[in-house]
Amino acid sequence: MDYGNLISGSFRYTKDALWGEWWRWVLLIILSLVQTFTLFLIPLYNGYIVRVLSGRTPPPEVDGWGRLFVDGWKLNIITLIYLIPVLVVLAVFGGIAAVSAIAVRGLDNPDVWASAVSAAFIGILAAAIIWIIISFISLFATVRFAHTGSFLQAFNLGAIFSHIGRIGWGSWIVAVIILVLIGLVYAAVTGLITSIPIIGWIINLFLGVAYGIFHARYLARAYESAPAVG
Secondary structure (H helix, E strand, C coil): CCHHHHHHHHHHHHHHHHCCCHHHHHHHHHHHHHHHHCCCCCCHHHHHHHHHHCCCCCCCCCCCHHHHHHHHHHHHHHHHHHHHHHHHHHHHHHHHHHHHHHHHHCCCCHHHHHHHHHHHHHHHHHHHHHHHHHHHHHHHHHHHHHHHCCCHHHHCHHHHHHHHHHHCHHHHHHHHHHHHHHHHHHHHHHHHHHCCCCHHHHHHHHHHHHHHHHHHHHHHHHHCCCCCCC
């Protein structure tokens, strides 16, 4: 996999999608704000991201509101389903174990807090490890859903593993790690920009939409680096 070309191609796509297309850019900012303030109950922005994940070129227009809403919700649900193992581990090893320690030993026992904190720490650590492992699969699953248009294909693990195998597990893992590093750089830059009164917040709204499109296009191009299975 040519990672340099993957990054530059995704950047060009993002530029084509937004630079000079000011109405599209502003509209996507509005949709992202609506999605955030409604706690993802109106996921129109996610619906647009699904279109980018599907590999559509040139960059898609912001239209077909019903389709955006449905696809946004499908993306929400897929993400939540893949998070279930992480949430279960957090609940069992973090919450339930801590509560059990308190129930057995009592709140007045000084050792109970050490046990509760230890249980919570183990739960968080285990959940983090599971989340990292699942992320390599769930990211690929969301792109498969977008490419096939089928919600169920996001859970066709046989096809997902076969496709990743064609790309190369090592290549896919490295691609995701590079994307995470780019995300960390983005977070650092936006953190600095936030310190600029008022205008910093506005700049970050524009950058947030741009990064979302870059992120989705990067995943789509990595997915397309080898023929799909099924």
